[in-house]
Amino acid sequence: MPSKTTKASGAEQGGQPKIPGISVYQRRGRWTFMVYLDKDPLTGKRPSIQGPVFDTDAEAFQAAVLAKAKAEENGGKKLVLPTDTVEQVVSKWLVAVKDSVKPSQYANWETNARAYVYPLIGHLPFRxxxxxxxxxFYARLSNNGRIKPDNNLKMYQYWSKHRDQRDGQGPTSREIAEACGVTIHAAKAAVTRYRRGRVAEAKPTGLARKSIKNIHGMLCLVWVDVIGQGFKVDNATTNARIPKQPGRRRSRTREATWTVEHLARWLAFALRDRFYGLWVLEATTGMRRSELAGADEVRLDREKKILHVHETRVVVNGRAEDSDGKTDAGWRAISLDDFTFEVICRYIDMLHEEAKKYGKGYENPGKLAVWPDGKLVHPDTLTRRFNKLVDLAGVPKIRLHDVRHAYVTLARILGVNRKILADRVGHANETVTDTVYTHVSVGHDRELADKIGGAILEALKEAAGSELKVELEAGRVYELEAGAAPVDQRGELFAA
Known part of the structure; x- marks a missing residue:
């Protein structure tokens, strides 16, 4: 039976802008594209680029734009020579696309190419x-493709073996660093984790399916560009299949679940931390870590109680860099419930007071994720502090990003509109049956904000065991009750 091909209208493409020469359409339930280039002045023929298949129309559209740009930029020059190997082709492609993608995306592609593609298939002729x-190649990555050493397990085994040293305090961080070949900073963080009861488990020998999909996505674009330059070769990525990994998703889903009671108990401790305003935003809006790290006071509309999410801070090769968001949908306006709005305003007042006391040397005024001297907080620091708060609260151990999942789950349980929820959390796509409006629902999420914020606040009051009160004073920025854990000048949280 022949496959069904359906050309997508602008609405079906998620409102993607129309670009001459680009056609995005469905094929066998997935999405692909066709790019038509300018006519050859000699032959009169119009070269075309047939794209691979993607899960969403947005992915297909972005790949088509990149393919068209690269084809036009090279002006007909061949990206590939007949004798080129896979490594030579991918290397040339990375050079060609470097200035047209985000630094974080390029860094991921380059890392994946050097770590996995070149060692395993880089020597093969591209043809x-x-x-x-x-x-x-994908099967090898799935079974035993992990190349990074499991230093966490190595440190944990050494620490467990010598934990009776120094009257039960265990080995020092320097001893662990020297024995395991890691940095002193990694060893210190590891000791803190182990003393709080975090047990290191052996990582699987294979790469996660998501990592393999990222590598496959890069190779899809490589083949599209090569074919677009007139190289006569079949698109090997179109029918390639990524192996399934039974049990992984099910296990991860169980671990990444918080109830509203878990969320409230964690928040009761998080309110005592220096960055309490960011934690409340995370709990009541589901913002991404990069969005919390890049949040700016100027984006807060106090009159309408709306926070505009624009700037983000991401990690590229270990360094924090400014970015403009994960997707276009990441630029959005979020309504704040009364509880969240009051907390974030008091948090900003605290930052203003710190800036006033510090004086002229204060850095980055207006940013929300800063130290008392105004220096920006590294996104990884937010993750470490989140893990500390999780341990102190005694709730199930999840990732910081999973708080976002818990927020979405809570919203679904409360029966909120799924289209408005997708706009609020910055998702780029939703299913056709969930598409209620064709425009972004700016301001329409007020009822959603109040409903979820109210549910979290009620659970928080019960978890705290007393009426909430806000105090701005040295050492304690948001106090639930007398005897709250102190916060030092660098914002380190100590267990009571």
Missing amino acids: KADVTVLNA
Whole structure:
């Protein structure tokens, strides 16, 4: 039976802008594209680029734009020579696309190419890298593709073996660093985790399916660009398949679940931390870590109680860098409930007071994720502090990003409009049956904000065991009750 091909209208493409020469359409329930280039002045023929298949129309559209830009930029020059290997082709492609993608995306591509593609299939002639080769490549990555050493397990085993030293305090951080070949900073963080009861588990030998999908996505774009430059080769990525990894998703889903009671108990401790305003935002809006790290006071509309999410801070090769968001949908306006709005205003007042006391040397005025001297907080620091608060609260251990999942789950339980929820958390796409409006629902999430914020606040009052009160004073910025854990000048949280 022939496959069904449906050309997508602008609405079906999620409102993507129309670009001459680009056609995005459905094929066998997934999305692909066709790019038509300018006519050849000699032959009169119009070259075209047939794209691979993608899960969403947005992915197909972005790949089509990149393919068209690269084809036009190279002006007909061949990206590939007949004798080129896979490594040579991918290397040339990375050079060609470097200035047209975000630094974080480029860094991920380059890392994946050097760590996985070049060592395993980089030596093969590009012409011979067919679907059979790619399927074998993905299978190898799935089974035993992990190349990074499991330093956390190595440190934990050393610490467990010597934990009776120094009257039960265990080995020093320096001893662990020297024995395991890690930095002193990694060893210190590890000791803190182990003393709080975090047990290191052996990582699987294979790469996660998501990591393999990222590598596959990069190779899809490589083949599209190569074919677009007139190189006669089949698109090996179109029919390549990524192996399934039974049990992983189910296990992760169980671990990444918080009830509203868990969320409230964590928040009761998080309110005593220096960055309490950011934690409340995370709990009541589901913002991404990069969005919390890049939040700016100027984006807060106090009159309408709306926070505009624009700037973000991401980690590229270990360094924090400014970015403009994960997707276009990431630029959004979030309504704040009364509880969240009051907390964030008091948090900003605290930052203003710190800036006033510090004086002329204060850095980054207006940013919300800063130390008392105004220096920006590294996004990874937010993750470490979150993990500390999770341990202190005694709730199930999840990732910081999973608080976002818990927020969405709570919203679904409360029966909120799914289209408005997708706009609020910055999701780029939703299913056709959930598409209620064709425009972004700016301001329409007020009822959603009040409903979820109210549910969290009621659970928080019960978890705290007393009426909430806000105090701005040295050492305690948001106090639930007498005897709250103190906060030092650098914002370190100590267990009571």
